[in-house]
Amino acid sequence: MDPMAEIKATFFQECEEQLAELESGLLAMEGGDADTETVNAVFRAVHSVKGGAGAFGLDDLVRFAHVFETTLDEVRAGRLAASVEVVKAMLRSADVLADLVHASRDGGSVDPARCDTCAAELSALTGIDEEAADDDGMGDIEFRPMAAPPVDMDFGLDEPAACEASAEPAGWNIRFKPQAALYAKANETVLLLRELARLGEIEVELDASGLPLLGDLEAEGAYLSWTIRLRGAASEADVREVFEFVDADCELEVQALGGDGEPLQTAAEAELDIAALLSMAQAAVEGAAGESPPEAAFEFEPEPEAPAPEADIAAILVAAQAAVAPAAAAAPQPVAIPEPANLAEERRTGDDRRNAELRRVEDRQNEASKAAVAAPTIRVDLDRVDRLIDLVGELVINQAMLAQRVTEEGLARASSVAMGLDELEQLTREIQDSVMAIRAQPVKSVFQRMPRLVREVASITGKQARLTTEGEGTEVDKTVIERLTDPLTHMIRNAIDHGLESPEKRIAAGKNPEGVVKLSAAHRSGRIVIEVADDGGGINRERVRQIAVDKGLIAVEAQLTDDEIDNLIFLPGFSTANAISDISGRGVGMDVVKRSILDLGGRISITSRPGLGSTFSMSLPLTLAVLDGMVVTAGQQTLVAPLTAIIETLQPKHADVHSLGGSARVISIRGSYVPLVDVGMSLGYRAEPLDAEQGVALLIESEGGTRAVLLVDAIQGQRQVVIKSLEANYRRVPGIAAATILGDGRVALILDVDTLVAASRTAEAPRLLQAG
Amino acid sequence: MSEAAPQGGEGRELISFRIGAQEFCVDIMEVREIRGWSPATALPQAPPFVRGVINLRGAVLPIVDLGARLGLGTAEPTARHVIIVAQVQNQVVGLLVDAVSDILTVTDDMVQPTPDVASDMVRAFVRGLLAIDGRMVSFISLDRVLPDRELDHAA
Numbered sequence: 001m002d003p004m005a006e007i008k009a010t011f012f013q014e015c016e017e018q019l020a021e022l023e024s025g026l027l028a029m030e031g032g033d034a035d036t037e038t039v040n041a042v043f044r045a046v047h048s049v050k051g052g053a054g055a056f057g058l059d060d061l062v063r064f065a066h067v068f069e070t071t072l073d074e075v076r077a078g079r080l081a082a083s084v085e086v087v088k089a090m091l092r093s094a095d096v097l098a099d100l101v102h103a104s105r106d107g108g109s110v111d112p113a114r115c116d117t118c119a120a121e122l123s124a125l126t127g128i129d130e131e132a133a134d135d136d137g138m139g140d141i142e143f144r145p146m147a148a149p150p151v152d153m154d155f156g157l158d159e160p161a162a163c164e165a166s167a168e169p170a171g172w173n174i175r176f177k178p179q180a181a182l183y184a185k186a187n188e189t190v191l192l193l194r195e196l197a198r199l200g201e202i203e204v205e206l207d208a209s210g211l212p213l214l215g216d217l218e219a220e221g222a223y224l225s226w227t228i229r230l231r232g233a234a235s236e237a238d239v240r241e242v243f244e245f246v247d248a249d250c251e252l253e254v255q256a257l258g259g260d261g262e263p264l265q266t267a268a269e270a271e272l273d274i275a276a277l278l279s280m281a282q283a284a285v286e287g288a289a290g291e292s293p294p295e296a297a298f299e300f301e302p303e304p305e306a307p308a309p310e311a312d313i314a315a316i317l318v319a320a321q322a323a324v325a326p327a328a329a330a331a332p333q334p335v336a337i338p339e340p341a342n343l344a345e346e347r348r349t350g351d352d353r354r355n356a357e358l359r360r361v362e363d364r365q366n367e368a369s370k371a372a373v374a375a376p377t378i379r380v381d382l383d384r385v386d387r388l389i390d391l392v393g394e395l396v397i398n399q400a401m402l403a404q405r406v407t408e409e410g411l412a413r414a415s416s417v418a419m420g421l422d423e424l425e426q427l428t429r430e431i432q433d434s435v436m437a438i439r440a441q442p443v444k445s446v447f448q449r450m451p452r453l454v455r456e457v458a459s460i461t462g463k464q465a466r467l468t469t470e471g472e473g474t475e476v477d478k479t480v481i482e483r484l485t486d487p488l489t490h491m492i493r494n495a496i497d498h499g500l501e502s503p504e505k506r507i508a509a510g511k512n513p514e515g516v517v518k519l520s521a522a523h524r525s526g527r528i529v530i531e532v533a534d535d536g537g538g539i540n541r542e543r544v545r546q547i548a549v550d551k552g553l554i555a556v557e558a559q560l561t562d563d564e565i566d567n568l569i570f571l572p573g574f575s576t577a578n579a580i581s582d583i584s585g586r587g588v589g590m591d592v593v594k595r596s597i598l599d600l601g602g603r604i605s606i607t608s609r610p611g612l613g614s615t616f617s618m619s620l621p622l623t624l625a626v627l628d629g630m631v632v633t634a635g636q637q638t639l640v641a642p643l644t645a646i647i648e649t650l651q652p653k654h655a656d657v658h659s660l661g662g663s664a665r666v667i668s669i670r671g672s673y674v675p676l677v678d679v680g681m682s683l684g685y686r687a688e689p690l691d692a693e694q695g696v697a698l699l700i701e702s703e704g705g706t707r708a709v710l711l712v713d714a715i716q717g718q719r720q721v722v723i724k725s726l727e728a729n730y731r732r733v734p735g736i737a738a739a740t741i742l743g744d745g746r747v748a749l750i751l752d753v754d755t756l757v758a759a760s761r762t763a764e765a766p767r768l769l770q771a772g
Numbered sequence: 773m774s775e776a777a778p779q780g781g782e783g784r785e786l787i788s789f790r791i792g793a794q795e796f797c798v799d800i801m802e803v804r805e806i807r808g809w810s811p812a813t814a815l816p817q818a819p820p821f822v823r824g825v826i827n828l829r830g831a832v833l834p835i836v837d838l839g840a841r842l843g844l845g846t847a848e849p850t851a852r853h854v855i856i857v858a859q860v861q862n863q864v865v866g867l868l869v870d871a872v873s874d875i876l877t878v879t880d881d882m883v884q885p886t887p888d889v890a891s892d893m894v895r896a897f898v899r900g901l902l903a904i905d906g907r908m909v910s911f912i913s914l915d916r917v918l919p920d921r922e923l924d925h926a927a
Binding site for chain 1 (some may be wrong): 811812813814815816817818822824825826827829830831832833834863864865871918920
């Protein structure tokens with residue numbers, strides 16, 4: 001690949017990430033749980049896409065991103081309220097932006113009309129507000145013109161921070177001076193401040209002037225006080241509530257900020273613009289202050305008339321510490337004071353860097369918050385990771401073989417060789433786990449694609465739908481994730497198309513016209529469980545049954561439980577929509593979903609409550625590379641049964657085993673009769689059925705929760721096995737899921753419990769034997 | 773699998789091996805390695821010529837009894853039997869043969885077209901015949917040595 005193409009490929013990769021960030025940010029805003037950082041993140045995402053696109057001359061993309069960015073900037077500056085309509089428009093724009101990015105990457109084009117409509121919509125949003133913005137005399141002030149060094153440090157304690165014009169929302173000026181008792185009761189000022197920050201935008205100033213010289217400092221004393229300016233609609237009671245548990249141990253003053261700004265306002269009218277600039281710069285600095293101590297250090301610059309140089313230093317030190325504290329959640333008490341020299345140093349470097357930094361404050365803010373969001377990562381080709389995983393798999397097998405040979409040589413367990421081997425085993429297992437973790441990814445990458453799908457399907461079907469997600473951080477192997485997208489897409493389409501009712505029907509049923517589709521993921525006993533739930537009408541069992549009868553899938557007189565009827569929708573060739581819609585009635589039905597889940601070694605089930613909705617639940621293995629298995633013998637062959645399927649093992653007695661019909665056998669387990677599957681027989685390893693009492697029974701639960709017993713000759717043990725494909729060099733074998741390599745270097749087959757049981761249940765066992 | 777007409781010139785190397793009394797050869801480019809026989813794990817529902825699978829450094833390798841595949845009768849593998857590990861399209865397969873005998877360097881014009889002795893086995897596998905030192909060596913194609921990949925299972 002030539003270097004330019006490579007850079008471009010990286011750009012598009014990054015675009016994907018930015019688009020994902022954009023979408024999740026917008027969704028958070030839609031959900032109303034967005035803070036300023038979310039808005040900033042959204043802005044940055046669009047900004048980066050625009051920047052990159054400009055570098056590659058992708059004009060369409062730049063043009064659209066620019067309009068989008070302008071709107072976002074208005075939101076970010078607080079001049080445009082992020083109302084539901086605005087966010088919805090921005091979500092649509094995000095879709096257009098994504099399409100534009102993909103069109104630029106893969107060639108092709110996006111309907112220009114759609115772009116223009118969307119762009120016009122965005123411009124309309126900002127257009128309305130631009131006048132209002134002009135009214136308060138702020139116009140289009142941006143951060144970047146902050147090149148003038150002289151203004152850099154004027155916003156210390158004595159400079160009221162925000163001198164923005166009269167449109168400023170009212171808020172509270174809070175003076176908070178903790179007493180020693182507050183700390184003694186293990187309260188944290190940081191937590192209180194953080195709590196305040198939840199009520200609205202806050203500006204915090206530390207007053208460290210009460211701090212004595214180091215020599216006079218009492219380690220457990222309280223010397224600091226804070227002045228907090230809180231903007232927003234919080235009531236005084238809200239503010240007081242934050243301090244509810246500490247108000248006996250602190251001095252607290254809460255004053256309303258006037259509608260015309262600060263009670264402390266001193267800035268002259270003529271300086272208004274400069275002051276506004278300053279306040280914006282300060283806001284920007286503050287944004288970074290949480291994460292970046294050096295900047296915080298100068299932000300909390302003490303008053304110029306600080307009493308003595310020593311005190312000055314100490315005060316700065318404490319201020320710096322206090323600034324660090326919000327990030328580190330450490331106590332702001334001057335407990336561990338570093339060398340004053342360090343402090344001076346820190347301050348000096350802070351000063352030197354200040355000017356340059358103010359100029360680049362926006363960029364730095366980006367970096368700081370990015371660093372806070374994600375730990376450093378590197379991109380690695382998947383091939384390399386896969387190669388590593390293969391090698392580790394071989395290492396595991398090799399280690400097992402070595403261990404077995406050592407045992408065969410008759411070396412004592414306590415011998416140094418055996419002990420070394422034990423350590424090696426632990427190490428190999430650890431390596432294996434770590435390598436598997438490399439491939440593990442949060443399901444977020446799949447979940448992220450779904451909101452757009454929901455919007456689109458909802459608009460096509462004329463239904464109102466909202467998607468809520470849960471457990472996006474749940475990690476699972478990349479291959480599982482990749483193969484999850486299609487079934488999930490299909491299930492969500494189904495949930496909206498078939499599950500949710502039309503708004504009219506929902507209103508008639510006394511529900512919110514907007515239906516909710518809930519997508520959730522969680523780890524449960526070594527597997528990942530993904531659920532798609534809708535709050536629609538539930539499965540219409542009569543209709544499902546009727547369709548199944550009409551299509552000859554079940555007999556007219558068949559007696560089915562509700563559960564069995566629900567599961568009919570997984571049968572091939574089943575579609576419940578009255579009219580075949582172009583969304584989910586494409587001839588591929590839930591049977592395809594089920595097939596792909598089964599192929600992943602997963603299971604799918606459905607629960608439905610009439611009038612309340614349906615829940616599809618998928619349980620999938622965390623990885624496709626290893627499996628906990630029970631090693632068993634059947635007809636002289638060593639086989640592995642997946643441990644996840646096994647409920648218990650038992651020793652059958654003659655009295656419990658009953659013949660049913662011709663060759664079928666059932667076993668009675670605590671009063672219920674469970675079909676008995678002779679593994680050796682059904683795989684053709686044995687001509688005569690195994691006497692049940694000679695063998696061991698594995699009680700298993702197969703798909704859909706039905707139980708069966710697998711009869712094997714003996715159990716050898718339990719171990720983690722590396723899954724090896726049988727299909728790579730051979731083909732699919734009925735009743736066998738995959739292969740593995742045991743400690744003796746031989747291949748053992750892993751049972752596909754579900755097909756084994758299904759084959760015996762439908763009396764297909766003889767056919768299975770003849771196949772091939 | 774087009775039976776390219778012999779057109780001389782180009783030399784190629786073949787590995788010849790023995791099954792029973794007959795001698796066969798395959799293109800050396802298809803052969804990945806040659807190893808001794810090790811017991812295979814039997815596969816359920818496998819055709820009789822598939823002996824099972826073995827572990828080839830972490831990969832699962834199916835073993836085809838080439839004699840049985842070619843209709844010469846099944847082998848009773850001993851330690852003296854040999855497995856030729858061959859690449860067949862995108863799969864790797866082990867061929868169980870009695871012994872490897874030689875490496876032959878031949879040109880395409882030495883490959884004689886298969887005489888019309890209409891047997892299915894011959895048509896499916898034999899690409900041509902070679903006369904080497906008075907012995908007849910069948911040049912075989914491995915393309916169809918494995919059973920069809922897709923089973924029409926549970927149709």
